[in-house]
Amino acid sequence: MTDPATGRPAVSAATVDRWSAVIAVVHTAHGLPNPAAHPALTELLRLVRSARPGRKLISRPLTGAEYRRLLAALPPDTWPEAVTRRRDRLVLTLARGTGLGPDRLLDLSLAAVRQTDAPALRVDTEPEALLLAPAAAPLECPVCAFVQWREILDIADRGGYALLEKEYAALPSRTIGDAAHTCAVLTAPVRDCAAPLVRRLRRGGAVGQARPRPRAVNNLVHAYAERAGVPLRGLSAFSLRTDTAP
Numbered sequence: 001m002t003d004p005a006t007g008r009p010a011v012s013a014a015t016v017d018r019w020s021a022v023i024a025v026v027h028t029a030h031g032l033p034n035p036a037a038h039p040a041l042t043e044l045l046r047l048v049r050s051a052r053p054g055r056k057l058i059s060r061p062l063t064g065a066e067y068r069r070l071l072a073a074l075p076p077d078t079w080p081e082a083v084t085r086r087r088d089r090l091v092l093t094l095a096r097g098t099g100l101g102p103d104r105l106l107d108l109s110l111a112a113v114r115q116t117d118a119p120a121l122r123v124d125t126e127p128e129a130l131l132l133a134p135a136a137a138p139l140e141c142p143v144c145a146f147v148q149w150r151e152i153l154d155i156a157d158r159g160g161y162a163l164l165e166k167e168y169a170a171l172p173s174r175t176i177g178d179a180a181h182t183c184a185v186l187t188a189p190v191r192d193c194a195a196p197l198v199r200r201l202r203r204g205g206a207v208g209q210a211r212p213r214p215r216a217v218n219n220l221v222h223a224y225a226e227r228a229g230v231p232l233r234g235l236s237a238f239s240l241r242t243d244t245a246p
Helices: 013-029 039-049 064-072 081-098 102-106 142-170 215-228
Strands: 113-116 120-124 129-132
Touching (some): 064 081, 081 129, 113 142, 120 142
8 A cells, every 4th residue: 555645655564563453452352353363464464564675673672661551551350351461461571581582482381481489480491491580569570470370271271261260269369469479479380281381362261272373472562552552663572572771
């Protein structure tokens, strides 16, 4: 799509990315298939991004303040929004703490991530294991995020949606909230399992068995940035990598 007056693209590739991210979020929120995930559209978006040779899209890092605003925009920890909140919080804090890109992050299995006695979070990834310490603020803590997501995931893997809906109200972490560190009180059991740690979610709090597509992390960043009023320009999944700005 070009501007007839100048012959130049009418909108930038970043604008098209934002549009596709919003469309994906709205469809997913209403339990509808994500049209942005269709192979034909995925290929079209790739062509749009590569249509201007010599110009490379460089992600800008989220500042510390912007990152905290994204976390503050997470859904409430009430049923069924808690399932999305806990998964997305883990994605945000893990990406921030490890610096892993979407593919490597979503490839992490249950066996590859475990809570240590410190407490800390050990992430086994090539070329070496990473050790994440608890953050000062509980909401930003990747260890707490891991423990809280594992509460949800372990019940879902054991008994599916019905059991998760029944047992959610009695989760131990619900009495702790974000005011204190869950990881100082609860310990997630070790699971030597090749199943993905991060899962696709379905409408109403159902947890799938497959990992999301890498594009989902980019959509997640855009969706929470828009909700938090953080400028979207230059943001991508790689923006979660740690920045030194306060």
